[in-house]
Amino acid sequence: MRVEQQLRGNEFMRLVPLRVRRGLRVRHGQHHQTVGFTLTELVISAALILTVVTMGGYGMSMMLRANRDQGVQSDRRAELNRAAELIASEVKQANGLLSDSERDDVSIDNIKTFQNVERHLALDMGSQSVVYFSADPNQSWLGGSDTQVLYRYGPAFNPDGSLDFDSMAISPIVDFLKDVDVSPNPDPGQIAKISLTGKLNQRSTYVKDIQAYVRSGN
Numbered sequence: 241m242r243v244e245q246q247l248r249g250n251e252f253m254r255l256v257p258l259r260v261r262r263g264l265r266v267r268h269g270q271h272h273q274t275v276g277f278t279l280t281e282l283v284i285s286a287a288l289i290l291t292v293v294t295m296g297g298y299g300m301s302m303m304l305r306a307n308r309d310q311g312v313q314s315d316r317r318a319e320l321n322r323a324a325e326l327i328a329s330e331v332k333q334a335n336g337l338l339s340d341s342e343r344d345d346v347s348i349d350n351i352k353t354f355q356n357v358e359r360h361l362a363l364d365m366g367s368q369s370v371v372y373f374s375a376d377p378n379q380s381w382l383g384g385s386d387t388q389v390l391y392r393y394g395p396a397f398n399p400d401g402s403l404d405f406d407s408m409a410i411s412p413i414v415d416f417l418k419d420v421d422v423s424p425n426p427d428p429g430q431i432a433k434i435s436l437t438g439k440l441n442q443r444s445t446y447v448k449d450i451q452a453y454v455r456s457g458n
Contacts, residue, residue, distance in 0.1 A: 313440045316416065320438045320448040323390060323414035327422070328452035330363055330370055331432045336454055337424040338362035338369065346371050348393045349408065354378060356388075360422035361432060363394075368405050370394030372413070374420045387439055388417040414438065418445055430454035 277285075331337070338346070343362035346369050351357060354375035363370040374388045390413045395403040419437035436448045 309441065313444070313446075316438055316440050317446050317448075319414050320436050320446060324434050324436055324448045324450040326392075326413065327361070327372060327432070327434050328450050330365075331361075331452035332455050334363035334365055334370070334454055336364045337430055337432060338364055343371065343424075346393075348373075348410070350410065351393075354391075358420070360390075360420055361424050361434075365395065365403065366405070368395050368403075368408065372422060374417065377415060384416075386418075387415065388420060389413075389415045390417055390420055390436070 343359050346362055348371060351373075354373075355378075357373055357375045359371060359373045361372040371393045372390060373393065374390050377384070377387065377389050391410055392413050393410045394408065395405045396407040396409045396411075398404050414436065416439045417436060418439050419435075421433075421435040421437075423433040425431045425433075430453060432452050432454075434448075434450045434452065438446050438448070440446050
């Protein structure tokens with residue numbers, strides 16, 4: 241009986257693949273070995289994973305910050321462009337440019353509430369005048385101590401874009417300016433050269449130059 245069982249066992253072993261037979265053969269007196277990770281390997285793996293996650297988070301943070309800064313700079317350029325285009329549009333609609341002396345004689349309500357006022361341009365709009373001047377920010381949201389704000393004094397705008405000559409007001413046009421250079425040339429040509437230098441960030445500025453003519457026949 242034992243011989244028969246031994247023969248059957250040998251026959252079974254011949255049918256099993258060699259690598260499986262090697263795994264089935266266990267010598268007496270030896271213990272099975274368990275495959276796994278040591279504590280040192282687990283600690284090293286955790287440290288590597290933490291490093292990768294930290295670097296990925298830092299890279300994502302830097303990318304988001306760069307995108308935000310680019311968005312802010314793009315908005316600042318758009319504000320400066322709109323301000324220059326507004327001035328040019330009013331120059332085109334004006335009856336003429338006032339001389340320096342005429343500009344300085346225009347009475348501006350509440351002008352004494354502003355600091356470091358510099359008048360740049362005055363337009364003859366008919367019954368009223370429009371004056372563009374720069375001054376220190378009078379509100380915290382209008383910029384820092386090292387920048388200027390460009391203001392407009394004149395008839396307020398109606399919802400349709402027309403002027404309300406019965407309502408005179410001072411309005412901030414654009415802030416965070418490092419320099420304002422508006423050079424009117426009343427005679428001859430009725431030309432106004434406008435140059436606005438705005439602060440984009442602590443290191444960069446943007447210059448918007450535009451030239452406008454008073455339309456003939458006004």
